[in-house]
Amino acid sequence: MTLAIEVKQMHKRFGALQALCGVDLEIGTGEFFALLGPNGAGKTTLINIIAGLTLASSGSARVMGYDVVADYREARRMLGVVPQELVFDPFFTVRETLAIQSGYYGLKNNGSWIEEIIHHLDLTDKADANMRTLSGGMKRRVLVAQALVHKPPVIVLDEPTAGVDVELRQALWHFIKQLNRNGHTIVLTTHYLEEAEALCTRVAMLKQGNIVAFDSIKNLVNSISGCSVRLRLSPDTLPLPLQPLLSSHEDGYCILAIGEYSQLENVMAALRMADVQVLEMQVLQPDLEEVFVKIMGHTENPQPVSR
Numbered sequence: 001m002t003l004a005i006e007v008k009q010m011h012k013r014f015g016a017l018q019a020l021c022g023v024d025l026e027i028g029t030g031e032f033f034a035l036l037g038p039n040g041a042g043k044t045t046l047i048n049i050i051a052g053l054t055l056a057s058s059g060s061a062r063v064m065g066y067d068v069v070a071d072y073r074e075a076r077r078m079l080g081v082v083p084q085e086l087v088f089d090p091f092f093t094v095r096e097t098l099a100i101q102s103g104y105y106g107l108k109n110n111g112s113w114i115e116e117i118i119h120h121l122d123l124t125d126k127a128d129a130n131m132r133t134l135s136g137g138m139k140r141r142v143l144v145a146q147a148l149v150h151k152p153p154v155i156v157l158d159e160p161t162a163g164v165d166v167e168l169r170q171a172l173w174h175f176i177k178q179l180n181r182n183g184h185t186i187v188l189t190t191h192y193l194e195e196a197e198a199l200c201t202r203v204a205m206l207k208q209g210n211i212v213a214f215d216s217i218k219n220l221v222n223s224i225s226g227c228s229v230r231l232r233l234s235p236d237t238l239p240l241p242l243q244p245l246l247s248s249h250e251d252g253y254c255i256l257a258i259g260e261y262s263q264l265e266n267v268m269a270a271l272r273m274a275d276v277q278v279l280e281m282q283v284l285q286p287d288l289e290e291v292f293v294k295i296m297g298h299t300e301n302p303q304p305v306s307r
């Protein structure tokens, strides 16, 4: 089976800085995949190498089977990248910008697809406006549109929702989910982990140029055992038998690690026994954010995971 993206032993050095330290990555066609990591982990560097914008120090990358260096044109045609930074020619309108972008790929008569993208990204009212007159959020919509003009099978979005409003976020995800349902492979980098959790099936986490986690979100979340319960008590004193469960006590809330739901009954019984009243209670499920914090915190000297 052809992989959408295949990266092998990718190293990238910027002077003394090792930005990527032997990254291996395989993303199947049709996946909705998240590439996560803290600032400076190497996500954009990896994306730029895949897009043929940066040369790797060593290693190889393929998009839909095409090598990003040896088969540059084919690889580039298979890929649409929505970059993190807003860079535009301010003198063209939205529609002209998209027509010019189509021209780069040698596409003529691309008008109906351009109109469809404009419609889906809710750019109709701005289609004839000059790029320089658009707000930041609108410019981001055009960036997404530009990445899609040549209907690439693989779409990479580098923090597409950084600083955009809720409405655009929802419109964008609606459209991207539809593209994924139609068979496009989606690779997403984001710092909004709940967004990655809601949209993606598998995830790779990068830290200091190493992949430190690579699995389905389900498996990663399941690897964190048990849930917690957040309680506001009156009086604000945890009975002695419950002290071993206490994981934090801040701002008048106790957080207890309860492992399983069945433990809740014991917690309530102990509180009743001690005549402590529950003013508020919230059960906290482990989520991707918890996994992320745990993995990033536990890998001061990251060791690559095997895939």
Ligand SMILES: Nc1ncnc2c1ncn2[C@@H]1O[C@H](COP(=O)(O)OP(=O)(O)OP(=O)(O)O)[C@@H](O)[C@H]1O
Binding pocket: 014, 017, 019, 037, 038, 039, 040, 041, 042, 043, 044, 045, 046
């Ligand atoms: N052109 C460059 N020259 C020198 N160093 C660079 C260059 N591009 C990136 N770096 C460095 O490489 C490392 C990885 O940067 P990169 O932009 O890939 O991280 P990132 O994971 O995308 O971060 P963010 O979440 O902040 O976008 C950083 O330490 C960065 O400073």
